[in-house]
Amino acid sequence: MPLQLYNTLTRKKELFEPLEPGRVRMYNCGPTVYSFAHIGNFASFLLADLLRRHLEYSGLEVLQIMNITDVGHLTQDNVADAQGEDKLEKKAREEKKDPWEIARFYEDAFHADRKLLNIRDAHRYPRATEHVPEMITMIEELLAAGLAYEAGGQVYFEIAKFPRYGILSGNSTEELMAGESGRVESDPSKRHPLDFTLWKRDPKHLMQWDSPFGRGFPGWHIECSALSRKSLGEVFDIHTGGEDNIFPHHDCEIAQSSGGKDQICARHWLHRRYILIDGKKMSKSLGNIYTVGDLVQKGYTPREIRFNLLIGHYRANSNFTFQGLDSARETIRYLREFRRNMLELPARVTPAEEIQTVASLSQERDRGFRAGLDDDLNISASLAELHAFVSEAYKLATTEESGRLAVARLDAWDQVLGVLGERDGSPDASETTARVGKSNWTAAEVDRLVGERNEARARKDFKESDRIRDVLKAAGIVIKDSPQGTRWHAEG
RNA sequence: GGCGGCAUAGCCAAGUGGUAAGGCAACGGUUUGCAAAACCGUCAUCCCCGGUUCAAAUCCGGGUGCCGCCUCCA
Numbered sequence: 001m002p003l004q005l006y007n008t009l010t011r012k013k014e015l016f017e018p019l020e021p022g023r024v025r026m027y028n029c030g031p032t033v034y035s036f037a038h039i040g041n042f043a044s045f046l047l048a049d050l051l052r053r054h055l056e057y058s059g060l061e062v063l064q065i066m067n068i069t070d071v072g073h074l075t076q077d078n079v080a081d082a083q084g085e086d087k088l089e090k091k092a093r094e095e096k097k098d099p100w101e102i103a104r105f106y107e108d109a110f111h112a113d114r115k116l117l118n119i120r121d122a123h124r125y126p127r128a129t130e131h132v133p134e135m136i137t138m139i140e141e142l143l144a145a146g147l148a149y150e151a152g153g154q155v156y157f158e159i160a161k162f163p164r165y166g167i168l169s170g171n172s173t174e175e176l177m178a179g180e181s182g183r184v185e186s187d188p189s190k191r192h193p194l195d196f197t198l199w200k201r202d203p204k205h206l207m208q209w210d211s212p213f214g215r216g217f218p219g220w221h222i223e224c225s226a227l228s229r230k231s232l233g234e235v236f237d238i239h240t241g242g243e244d245n246i247f248p249h250h251d252c253e254i255a256q257s258s259g260g261k262d263q264i265c266a267r268h269w270l271h272r273r274y275i276l277i278d279g280k281k282m283s284k285s286l287g288n289i290y291t292v293g294d295l296v297q298k299g300y301t302p303r304e305i306r307f308n309l310l311i312g313h314y315r316a317n318s319n320f321t322f323q324g325l326d327s328a329r330e331t332i333r334y335l336r337e338f339r340r341n342m343l344e345l346p347a348r349v350t351p352a353e354e355i356q357t358v359a360s361l362s363q364e365r366d367r368g369f370r371a372g373l374d375d376d377l378n379i380s381a382s383l384a385e386l387h388a389f390v391s392e393a394y395k396l397a398t399t400e401e402s403g404r405l406a407v408a409r410l411d412a413w414d415q416v417l418g419v420l421g422e423r424d425g426s427p428d429a430s431e432t433t434a435r436v437g438k439s440n441w442t443a444a445e446v447d448r449l450v451g452e453r454n455e456a457r458a459r460k461d462f463k464e465s466d467r468i469r470d471v472l473k474a475a476g477i478v479i480k481d482s483p484q485g486t487r488w489h490a491e492g
Numbered sequence: 493g494g495c496g497g498c499a500u501a502g503c504c505a506a507g508u509g510g511u512a513a514g515g516c517a518a519c520g521g522u523u524u525g526c527a528a529a530a531c532c533g534u535c536a537u538c539c540c541c542g543g544u545u546c547a548a549a550u551c552c553g554g555g556u557g558c559c560g561c562c563u564c565c566a
Contacts, residue, residue, distance in 0.1 A: 011496095029566075037566085044566035069564090166495095169561070175494055176562065220564055242566025243497085249564060272566060273497075274559070281559065311505070311515080316498070317559055323503050327516035334515095337529065372506090380506045384514040394530065462525055469527075480528055487529095 003058065003374045005238075006315060008246060008269040009168055013376050016268060018237050023061045025232040026052065027266065029224060029241035029249070030066040030125065033106035036291040039309060039320065040282055042117060044242040044272040046306065047314045047377075049119045051240070051270065053416045054373045064122040065231040067224060068110075070103035071128045071207060071217060099206050103129070113292040116302035117309075118418040124231060128223040132209045135218045135226040138256070139198045139211075145260045148198055152189030155199035155213050160192055162255040168269060169247035196252050198222055221252035228265060229257065239266035243273050275309070276319045295325070304328045307419045314377060332419055338390050339410060339420070340489060342403030350399040358393065358402045362409040365389040369413055386413055439475035439490070446477055450486055453479070 003016040018024045028048040031037045037045075048066070055062050107127075139155055142148035147161045159165040159173065166172055176194055197219035199211060208215050228236065234257070241250060250269065257265035274281065277288040295305050307328040312318025365385045372381030393406035414420045439446070449468055456465040469479050476491045 031566085032564080041566050047566090169495075171495060171562075177494095240566095243560060244565060247495090247561055252564095274566070276559075279558080282565090308504085313505085316505090319504070321503070323516080327504060330516060334529095341529075378506075380504095380514070384506075387514060391531095457525075460525075466526070473528095478528065481524070482529085 004376055005268055006376050008271050024055050025236035026062060026064050026238040027228040027232055028066040029245050030068050031110045032069040033103045035106060037110050038289045038291050040275055043275045043309050045119055046309050047272040048240045050377060057416045065124050066122040067227050068107055068125050068127045116292055117306045126227050131226055134230050135222045136211045138226045147260055150213060153201045154197055156190055156195040157198055157256060158191055159194050162258060165255050166251055168251045168254055221249055225253050225256040235263055236266055238268045240270045243271045246271055272314045273317050276317050278321050279319055300325050303332055303419050307332060335420055339407050342407045345400045345403040347400040350401040354402055358396055358405050361392055439477055450488055454486055
């Protein structure tokens with residue numbers, strides 16, 4: 001089934017085919033490590049993760065690169081003073097640490113949260129600060145090609161030399177000028193007000209590097225151009241980011257990376273639209289900028305957060321709500337329960353017809369699941385197939401063998417979704433000393449309590465049996481009575 | 493002011509011309525000592541107005557509301 005992806009560049013869905021058959025090269029705009037990444041940032045990284053997982057599920061090899069922006073940027077508050085101040089620098093001053101320490105701290109935090117959210121490791125996470133020589137080389141090339149110039153101590157890219165400037169955002173230079181409305185103070189030495197910085201000199205900046213253009217630091221957009229070219233080549237398959245990256249960041253990248261040629265560095269551009277929080281945009285004044293840590297502190301699990309961020313389409317303003325997190329919790333619980341129930345089916349001989357039915361259903365639903373994601377990552381359609389299959393399996397599977405077949409299907413899908421995790425939550429008899437869930441008991445001790453409860457039930461002492469069940473429940477252990485006996489498992 | 497996107501049930505969310513997927517919640521029922529789990533059933537005419545069409549949530553025009561970019565904030 002052919003994969004169709006919307007391309008910001010052409011504003012339509014296009015058939016996706018990697019330049020090199022069977023092998024996809026993808027670049028993702030990564031985090032700026034001057035503070036904790038919030039769930040909006042992770043929504044963007046999750047788009048990359050879902051795409052990567054689906055490509056791999058489809059049998060393609062993926063080379064994924066995500067940059068770490070540790071140089072920092074000009075802050076809005078400081079634009080006015082014309083000197084500018086690096087965000088990392090500001091943070092460093094506030095926290096009285098050096099910017100390199102700050103950057104490393106938040107980079108570590110990013111990876112910790114990323115792993116919590118079950119986002120697969122990219123193949124490389126290149127740091128901007130470790131690729132300044134590559135950026136300098138690129139700037140030199142642009143100067144040599146006459147696409148850039150030095151003025152007023154800075155190096156600028158001359159947009160007049162790249163007629164297609166603005167192609168990604170759909171802006172023409174004239175429109176951008178019209179929209180500018182005098183809000184931006186332009187450096188008078190620039191040839192055109194929209195020419196953007198490649199190399200900047202500012203003695204107050206803490207992070208400085210020597211270069212042929214003087215001691216300074218790289219401009220705002222050059223890092224992604226240099227990093228992507230180094231890791232993936234001049235033209236690669238996919239470039240992702242948040243919708244705010246479209247202009248100016250990605251348009252500038254395209255201009256720089258063209259090298260004066262009529263080529264655009266990436267073929268497919270995918271942008272995650274902003275998520276809203278309770279229908280409102282994230283903002284400091286509303287206090288709704290949540291980090292993974294914030295939500296975990298409120299009692300939600302990383303998988304619930306992942307699922308809630310994943311179920312909306314990446315090109316829609318999905319609404320992130322606490323009710324949605326509760327909904328995600330219930331769905332995950334339901335699916336884990338399904339796994340347990342399937343694996344606990346009686347181990348007896350399965351009629352050939354039943355196996356056949358479950359197997360063909362599994363294949364049919366998998367086709368639907370893949371078709372959904374193939375349609376520009378329409379995960380809602382895929383999840384509908386998943387739910388249909390679970391419901392059907394409940395009705396059809398009567399033995400452990402059928403159950404295992406159904407679970408295999410679910411687990412395969414979870415390679416793409418990544419929300420169920422590896423553990424199935426069932427008690428492991430071999431771990432006699434391990435505590436069960438959040439309780440203080442071992443599995444053997446829980447078994448003993450369950451036995452006591454069943455003795456009470458047998459003599460119809462329901463007051464006592466309910467008391468024991470309440471005690472277990474309070475400890476996070478769920479009891480299920482069935483004709484085959486009583487089963488229990490830890491919550492979740 | 494310029495460019496772009498969105499508007500579907502209490503909540504989340506598919507569906508781009510053929511008569512509204514799926515999930516959560518809720519309610520009724522089966523099952524259970526009671527539960528839990530599972531199962532069965534109920535629950536929307538698609539922001540408003542006008543137009544095109546045999547037929548529109550889906551196309552066109554006009555409103556209203558929300559979101560994004562135009563100042564590196566995914």
